[in-house]
Each structure stands twice: as structure tokens, then as C-alpha cells.
Amino acid sequence: MRDDNFREMDLNKPKRNIKLAIMSNQYIPNPKEAESIHILREVAAQFEKPVLLFSGGKDSITLVRLAQKAFYPARIPFPLLHIDTGHNFPETIAFRDQLVEELGLELIVRNVQDSIDQGKVTEERGRYASRNTLQTTTLLDAIEEFKFDACIGGARRDEEKARAKERVFSVRDDFGQWDEKNQRPELFDMLNGRIHQGQNVRVFPISNWTELDVWEYIKNEQIKIPSIYFAHKREVFFRDGMVWTANQHVYRDHSEEVVERMVRFRTVGDMTCTAAVLSEADTLEAVVEEIRQSTISERGARIDDKRSEAAMEKRKKVGYF
Amino acid sequence: MTENRKLIKIATAGSVDDGKSTLIGRLLYDTGSLTTDKLEAIERNSKQKGYDYLDFSLATDGLVAEREQGITIDVAHIYFNTDKTNFIVADTPGHVEYTRNMVTGASTSQVAIILIDARKGVIEQTYRHFFISNLLRLSHVVVAVNKMDLVDYDEEVYLKIRSDFEALVEKSDFSADQITFIPISALKGENVSQKSEMMSWYVGNTLLDHLEVLEPSDLQESSTARFPVQFVIRPKTEAYHDFRGFAGKVYGGNLKKGDLITVLPSFTESKIKSIHFFENEIEEAIAGSAVTITLENEVNVSRGDMIVRSSELPKSEKSIIATICQVNNKPLRVGDKYTLQHGVNSVLAKVDQIQAKIHTDFSGEEAVDQLRLNDIGKVTFKLSKPIHFDPYLQNKSTGSFILIDEGSFDTVSVGFID
Numbered sequence A: 001m002r003d004d005n006f007r008e009m010d011l012n013k014p015k016r017n018i019k020l021a022i023m024s025n026q027y028i029p030n031p032k033e034a035e036s037i038h039i040l041r042e043v044a045a046q047f048e049k050p051v052l053l054f055s056g057g058k059d060s061i062t063l064v065r066l067a068q069k070a071f072y073p074a075r076i077p078f079p080l081l082h083i084d085t086g087h088n089f090p091e092t093i094a095f096r097d098q099l100v101e102e103l104g105l106e107l108i109v110r111n112v113q114d115s116i117d118q119g120k121v122t123e124e125r126g127r128y129a130s131r132n133t134l135q136t137t138t139l140l141d142a143i144e145e146f147k148f149d150a151c152i153g154g155a156r157r158d159e160e161k162a163r164a165k166e167r168v169f170s171v172r173d174d175f176g177q178w179d180e181k182n183q184r185p186e187l188f189d190m191l192n193g194r195i196h197q198g199q200n201v202r203v204f205p206i207s208n209w210t211e212l213d214v215w216e217y218i219k220n221e222q223i224k225i226p227s228i229y230f231a232h233k234r235e236v237f238f239r240d241g242m243v244w245t246a247n248q249h250v251y252r253d254h255s256e257e258v259v260e261r262m263v264r265f266r267t268v269g270d271m272t273c274t275a276a277v278l279s280e281a282d283t284l285e286a287v288v289e290e291i292r293q294s295t296i297s298e299r300g301a302r303i304d305d306k307r308s309e310a311a312m313e314k315r316k317k318v319g320y321f
Numbered sequence B: 001m002t003e004n005r006k007l008i009k010i011a012t013a014g015s016v017d018d019g020k021s022t023l024i025g026r027l028l029y030d031t032g033s034l035t036t037d038k039l040e041a042i043e044r045n046s047k048q049k050g051y052d053y054l055d056f057s058l059a060t061d062g063l064v065a066e067r068e069q070g071i072t073i074d075v076a077h078i079y080f081n082t083d084k085t086n087f088i089v090a091d092t093p094g095h096v097e098y099t100r101n102m103v104t105g106a107s108t109s110q111v112a113i114i115l116i117d118a119r120k121g122v123i124e125q126t127y128r129h130f131f132i133s134n135l136l137r138l139s140h141v142v143v144a145v146n147k148m149d150l151v152d153y154d155e156e157v158y159l160k161i162r163s164d165f166e167a168l169v170e171k172s173d174f175s176a177d178q179i180t181f182i183p184i185s186a187l188k189g190e191n192v193s194q195k196s197e198m199m200s201w202y203v204g205n206t207l208l209d210h211l212e213v214l215e216p217s218d219l220q221e222s223s224t225a226r227f228p229v230q231f232v233i234r235p236k237t238e239a240y241h242d243f244r245g246f247a248g249k250v251y252g253g254n255l256k257k258g259d260l261i262t263v264l265p266s267f268t269e270s271k272i273k274s275i276h277f278f279e280n281e282i283e284e285a286i287a288g289s290a291v292t293i294t295l296e297n298e299v300n301v302s303r304g305d306m307i308v309r310s311s312e313l314p315k316s317e318k319s320i321i322a323t324i325c326q327v328n329n330k331p332l333r334v335g336d337k338y339t340l341q342h343g344v345n346s347v348l349a350k351v352d353q354i355q356a357k358i359h360t361d362f363s364g365e366e367a368v369d370q371l372r373l374n375d376i377g378k379v380t381f382k383l384s385k386p387i388h389f390d391p392y393l394q395n396k397s398t399g400s401f402i403l404i405d406e407g408s409f410d411t412v413s414v415g416f417i418d
Helices: A015-024 A030-044 A058-071 A090-103 A112-117 A136-148 A160-166 A209-219 A284-293 A310-315 B021-032 B036-048 B062-070 B097-105 B126-136 B154-172 B207-213
Strands: A048-054 A080-084 A109-113 A150-152 A169-171 A201-202 A232-239 A242-245 A258-266 A277-278 B006-013 B076-081 B085-092 B111-118 B139-146 B179-185 B226-233 B245-249 B260-264 B268-277 B281-282 B290-295 B306-309 B315-326 B337-342 B345-356 B376-389 B400-404 B411-417
Touching: A015 A310, A030 A150, A030 B226, A030 B290, A048 A058, A048 B111, A058 A090, A080 A090, A080 A112, A080 A136, A090 A109, A109 A112, A109 A136, A112 A136, A150 B139, A160 B076, A209 A284, A232 B085, A242 A277, A310 B139, B006 B021, B006 B097, B006 B126, B006 B345, B021 B076, B021 B085, B021 B111, B021 B207, B085 B097, B085 B207, B097 B126, B097 B411, B111 B126, B126 B154, B139 B154, B154 B179, B315 B345, B337 B376, B337 B411
Parallel strands: A048 A080, A048 A150, A080 A109, A150 A201, B006 B085, B006 B111, B111 B139, B139 B179
Antiparallel strands: A169 A201, A232 A242, A232 A258, A258 A277, B076 B085, B226 B245, B226 B306, B245 B290, B260 B268, B260 B306, B268 B281, B268 B290, B315 B376, B315 B411, B337 B345, B337 B400, B345 B376, B400 B411
16 A cells, blocks of 8 residues: 555554554554544534645645545535735746645645736835745735634744744634633643634644654655755845845845855745755755754744844734744 | 655753753764855854864754853743754753743653753752653753763762762652663764763663664554544546545544544544544554544544544543643733633633642642742643543543633633643
8 A cells, every 4th residue: 555654553552553564554653643533524514614724835735635534425515715925936836736636636826916917015125135924915815815713824933033922723813813821721622613704724634743743744655845945056146144036026135146056945935034954955855854853943944033032922913823 | 755764852951051952962963964055054164163162062053142142041842863863952042941941842852952051960950851851751862961071081970970860859750761861972973873981880771872762652552543633635627526524633542443442522432433644544643644534424523622532531620730841931929811722722711720839849839929030830620521531641632722801812821631
């Protein structure tokens, strides 16, 4: 069988199972995967209009695989929503469209450019200009437009300190705001998705996964991911000890010299806030090994968090995903 | 996915200033889980505060408000791993008023680490933390006697604390082999992952070694199989035209193809026709699997129903007695009505009687007319429909529930059924 979780019993498991394992090719559940599937099924059962927030990054791609598993052989019972900053890597967009095509998924795209054109948000200027924070307005508008009551996201508690206290079902008010002092306690695996009109819930099925868990899962499941996660030649420049993509969307001084390097990305966000790492890892095996050895945390390559120590927490309070 | 690393979930408990955050930070540091940029942030912050050591507590104290107060105020989840084991730590605060948080953290954990400040010994907070570990029937408790560096690594101090705590164990349902004592200094890293040379009198494992050899046998593993139906899967496609699968997680024991089963609440009998996990059909689903089951006959099954082996029926009652922990500001009173969420099933519940409030310091109980936030008490409920359950002692999943307020929709209580 192709699933890596299906294998003959190994001897480290409790003895009482060994007899059964010889009789049948037993499926050993991966506890984190089972937890995520349980959460996704609760979303489908408890909410009227859930949506999966899809960025084209590895975490949301993993969510798609988990959702496939949760509802197989039925199709995934909710659409994907992509908030497109217009500054995405073209590889990510191509990958997104191919995935949606292959799996027969419903995709909704809403553009930050439209929010800018409507005068709802103002484009940032200068050296650290990014559309990352502008996404919030476009997202909240989309939630209102489609009356989504649950938005499924790929955030993980290990990403950042403020995320460590996030609930699996995180209730947001009409303004999308997160009140960290007034969160519902989550006991055992019981999820309370009851909400009032106007409220919605952000759902984080892979809350308990680490970056390494995600990468190992992608490797074991042989999940396709965008090519920019693998080492490739790219025009880059160096600033603040980080490797930036040289591109018309990314502000660059004349003094900042463009060079060609072998790089890959550890997260795939907006071009303006996602730094690359120098790497030769061009296979999943090599990437997983590199992550295992790695000493720079994933969000260290996210320029938006560098703005201040409490950057993430402040963004979450105003409805950022 | 994690190369067969086992998963151990730990709840940590201690009073303010017991050094809990420092201990977790130290575990992260010693297992190489602190990345360069996090370590740099810790160095920078420690320097700003004028410390001559690394303040590892900064690795875990998440929110701005907490950093300002210098204390943690909610449950935070922290992850680290060794070659053999994945760990999830639910870090819960130790204030008197935060019983709620420890109950929450302990509900998803198998092991509790209770921290004791060697200078202060067993205090009221220790009683409470141990009480909750006992109430939730955790598999193991590690008593970490911390700050041994501040008592000159004195064995006498450790032994006194140990014997004080053992008196407490006598009053609990734990057996002695479920409790492990380790003298440590989280700040100096003594007996955390490195065997302490300062405490050569201690012959046991370091904390990390001990956590790695644990095999938390959750209570549910040894009990009977329960399959609450979360979602009915009907693909309505050419290939799966008549497919009607029941999706859920298996709790307690294993379910096999061919098992004679009963669907609750209808008490309809059938047989398991097939068990599916994604594209694979499997013979047997072991506890913890999230699978999809089909039945031989066309049985009417919907969300909230439960599939069990016909020879292992659970209890079915319209009136239950449970130990309640109040987790919301709104007090629980006789006559109050709530939605009782039992796994994925919901019924209406009315508080029939509050038998007693139970003191969390093992000192007995008292009669009260309401249970307030952080109170623990014995309560009887009348239900609109019967629920199908096992006592919490036999199955944590079918033996627990939450109460949801019909006005705010908040989770106000958690209950453990007698």
C-alpha cells in the first residue's frame, strides 16, 4: 500500500497487538493526523458555511490532503478561499490552479488589489512595503460577502509565541477580532462551535503540528508542493542578513546589488514578506533533513514579524489570520 | 510521519515563581528545540532586564500582557522532540483562581509535572495540582522539586518534601508507582537532561530520561470500543452511488470488520461491513483511528449516534451524577438549563441537585447552593434524552462532557461522569 502509515507491526508497539498484526495488515494511526481529521469533520458537521483559507503554502496544502482523508470517498464539502495579494510567486498560483483542477475543488479568489482600488486600504510605501497586513480587509470582506461562519486555516501553535495560546476553534467577533483573555476552554477533544449571528470561527486543525511534522508528513504522503520550496536559482539581494527576491514588487535600493543564488523558501507568503534561505536541497528528503538540522525558526524568515516583538499578537487582535 | 516517535502529552503545574516557564525553556534548550533567532531574543531580553544568566522563561511566556506582568495567564502549548519521542506540553498557570486552566491542560495530557519550590515545600497549591491530576486520572505524575540550587542541593530538604507529598498520595487514587520524584534546578540545568553532579545522592533518572521511558497507557486503551458518529459520508458519485459511511474516531478499544454492533440510541443491530481510511480498506481500526465505517444493513444512523459492539453496551441514563469543574464566570445553580455536549452528541440538561462542593486540598466537602468559577462539585442532572456513556474511570471520552450556556454559547463547565 502506498500510505506510509500502513506497515507491518513494529516491535516497539505494545505486545498485545502483535497477534492481531500478523493476522492483518494493521493501520497504525498517526495521532496528530487523526486529531486533524476529527477537527475537520467537526467543522463540516457544526457549521453551515465553512471555507478553507488557502495560501498555496505547505500548511494549507497539508490541510487539503487532511480534508480529502476526512471525507473520502466524498469530495471535500467546502470551498477554498485564496486572498491574493497580487504579489504571490507565479509558481504558487500555477500550483494552486493545478491542485484545484486535479481534485475537483471549488476555488474562490479575492484580490487585495480590489480593496486598494476601492479605497478601503492604502498601499504601503518604502523599504519594507508589503501587502501582507492589507489582506485582513479583503479577508473580512470575503467572509461577509459569502457569509462564511468558519474559516479553516493552517496556522500552527509552534510558529510563534502568541499562537501558542490559540484555540482550535477560535471565536472572532463581527470585526474579526481575537480576544485572547476571553477564549473558550477546550476540554478533551470536544469542540464547541456555537456562535451568534455575525460571529465566525477560525479553525486550526494542525494547531499541534510542528514545522518538522508537516514536512515529514508531506514526505511520507508524497504530497506535491510548489517548486519554490525546493532549491532553485533565483535573482536575489541581501538585506538585514536575509535573502530577498529581486522583483518589481519588492522595494530595493540602488545600493542593494542583485545576485544569482541557489535558494529555497521555507514559507510561501507574499513575495514582499517572505525571505529565502540559501540552500542546495532540491528533493523532499533533502529539505526534511535540512529542516531537522535547521537553527533558524520558520517565522524568522517572515519579514512581517520582525517589525516588533509583539507584531503577530497585534495583527491577530485586528483580525489578521 | 514522525518516524514512529511516540507522542507524550504533558501538563505542567506550579505556583507563581516555581520556575515552570524556566523549566520548559530549559527542556527546549537542552533538546535543541530553541532556534537561533529565539535564543537570540532570549539573550537580548535577558540582557535588557539586567540578568547575568539566560532567562529561559522568556521562551514560553507568550502574550504581551503576560510579559508585562511576568506571569503566564492561560494554557500555552509547547512542542519539542527527542529522537525517540514527540512531546506536547500544555503549560498552565499556577494561580489559585486558575483551576480551570489546569483542568483544561490536563484533559488532553497523560502526564503531569508538578513543580515544588524546594525552599517552600508542599504548599496548598501543590495539593490542588495533585487533586486535579487525580480527578482527571492522569497516567503518571512527576513531582519535580525545583530550585535545589537555592537549598545547597540538600538531600534532607528533598526527602522531607518527598515524604510530605507521599502522605498526599495516600489520600489519592494513585498507586505509588505512578508517582516519580526528581530533585532539579531548572535554572542551572541540574537533573533536567544532565545528571547532576551536585546531587550524587539522587540515583534516579533525569527528568528528560524519565519522560522518555514513560509509556502512558491511557485509560481508554484498555476499555471497550466506542465509535461516536461525527459525520455521515454520502458521496453520491457514479463510483460510490450507494456508499453510506459513518465517519468518526474510535475510542477505548478496537473495532473489526464483521463485528456485531449496536447503534445507539436506536438500539438497532447490524454488522460492520467495511472500515475505510482514505483510499485503503482496513480490517481493524485501533483506538485513536479516525476512520469511516459501513454497515451490512441499511440502518438509520446520524451524527451524534454511537456504534458499539453489541456485547459491550454502555450505560444509558436520563439522569446522571457527575463531578463538575466550573470553567466560566457564570455560576452553576440548581434549576439552570444547559446544552450538555457529550462528545459529538448534544442533549438538554437541567441541574437537579448540587450535592456538594469538593475541596481541592483533599480536606473534604461542603454544602453549597452554587458552583463558581474554579469550583469543583458533585452535581446531579436531569436530561431531555438519555445519553450513552461509560463512567469516566472506564473511558475518558464517553465519560466526560461539557456544558454550554444557551445565552452566551460559552463552555461553562466540564463534567466527569460517576
